[in-house]
Amino acid sequence: MAKENLVKIAQLSCGSEYSGIQKEIETAAAMVDAEIIFPEITIDDVKAVEESFGLQVASPDLKLMMARAQALVDGKTNADAVLIATCFRCAEAALVRNEMRRYIHENSKFPVISYSFTERTTAATLLTRLEALTTTARRRSLLAREHQEGLTAGIDSGSTTTKAVIMQDDKVIGTGWVPTVKVMESATEALNNAMKEAGITRDEIQALGVTGYGRFLIGDEFKADLIQEEITVNSKGAVYLAGHQKGQATVIDIGGMDNKAISVQDGIPGMFTMGGICAGASGRFLEMTSKRLGVDITELGALAVKGMQEHVEMNSYCIVFGIQSLVNSLAKGSVPEDVAAAACYSVVEQVFEQQLQEVEVKEPLIMVGGSSLIEGIPKAMHDLLNIEVTVPPYAQYIGAVGAALLASGFINK
């Protein structure tokens, strides 16, 4: 990656040193040309913070965290973005983490990410998150782009599928979607398919943007103008395709390997979470369900909307034992429609329980990614949250569209 201007990330945390992961945080920050800083405060600030903030906690490190948050909001620290991190499974820290995130979001312009870590958290786990955080802090002008101009291409090299689009003057004129096998070959094939549909050749493309897991590899090979993580790109693509570029929105992408829940303001990610611990909450679970039901993944959604998830007893969220519950239900005589509905509901319920608590859910809720086309998924989300769920056109190409849109800012540069 080219060297970019330094972004100062204020770290508000409890337990990162004693979990042995402080080095991982700093390594990930260095990879995105960022520096971790700790807001300066006095011991009196720490002693006073419980009363001034109104949240009483037993752990002094959490008081320290709150005092640092106040110093940030009060403008006493020169920072560009905020990372809030506490130990996974600590209830007291989770309360403070959530309230600090909300407090900073409501009282300042800092982009914020919150994360709960274990000793197994690595720099690689944090990289995409910090990349998105620094992009939001660094590239506000790029993210302000609302129209796609010229002839541009976007490639989303995902863990399961590789998507490509060709866009011209705010219209998608070609698409390509192939399973990800070998990253470069799949990206080439997807791009070729999109170019063929658009009736253009490679040298006509004025700018190329890439995203997804394989972005660094294909970005280097294709000499992409923009190499960008999925959080920024998907947020931008979602509000663009949903025609909701101004104001608040929530973007949810249930991917093949991880899920993203992003709270967006004017197309720019404010708070976001990326879940990637449990496959039971991913598109992979839906794939396995459709295989077990003997239907194509594209047919699962239509089945699900006809079913009642309440008719199937799901004993586990786990991808192995959850599937076992579905199999047991089939053995007891459940109909495939109910099983498909239960599978969709299980995935959505996990996203709700594990991720949507970490972001403010603001309407409209825009669902994107291939899983959003499985009709049972947006329906389950609607049932659970009782709000309207929008699935924009080309939702499955969201990353590629976002990349092509943002890449048009690089034409003639």
Place this chain on the structure above:
Amino acid sequence: MVKVFIYPSNSLILSDLVDRFGHEPLAMMQEIGKKIRTAGLDSPPINITPEDPKLGLKYAAVEVPSGVRGRMSLLGPLLEEAEAGIIVREPDIAFGCMGCARTNELINFLVRAKKVPLLELDYPNTEDEAKIFVHKIREFLDGLSGAQSGKGDE
């Protein structure tokens, strides 16, 4: 000389009192010091590695937050060595700050469960209380010497 576990475990004042009255304080500083002085790729200043919370599994199960287990990897061995303990209740942050309340609950329990001579006292808020505080600690530590010499006499 008796090995005395102190709480807060990073209290310089408490550590100094134990030392002055002839015993060996078991304090966090010495463990952190070892980490810093031990040559390694990551040290200093990254002197705790992701391996440490795994060592803490000896004292707290895997569902306990990693920060607690990382702290226990330092404090647990000290607790094992302890022949006596002093716990100061509700200490001021400036007296010694133990960042994590869950770790504090666990180590206070483990010291009590060890059934070694233990002094528990409140943090003083006035000068008079401070004098009584130091006096009680001295009395406790002197008693430890007596107990130890008594043992020797047997």
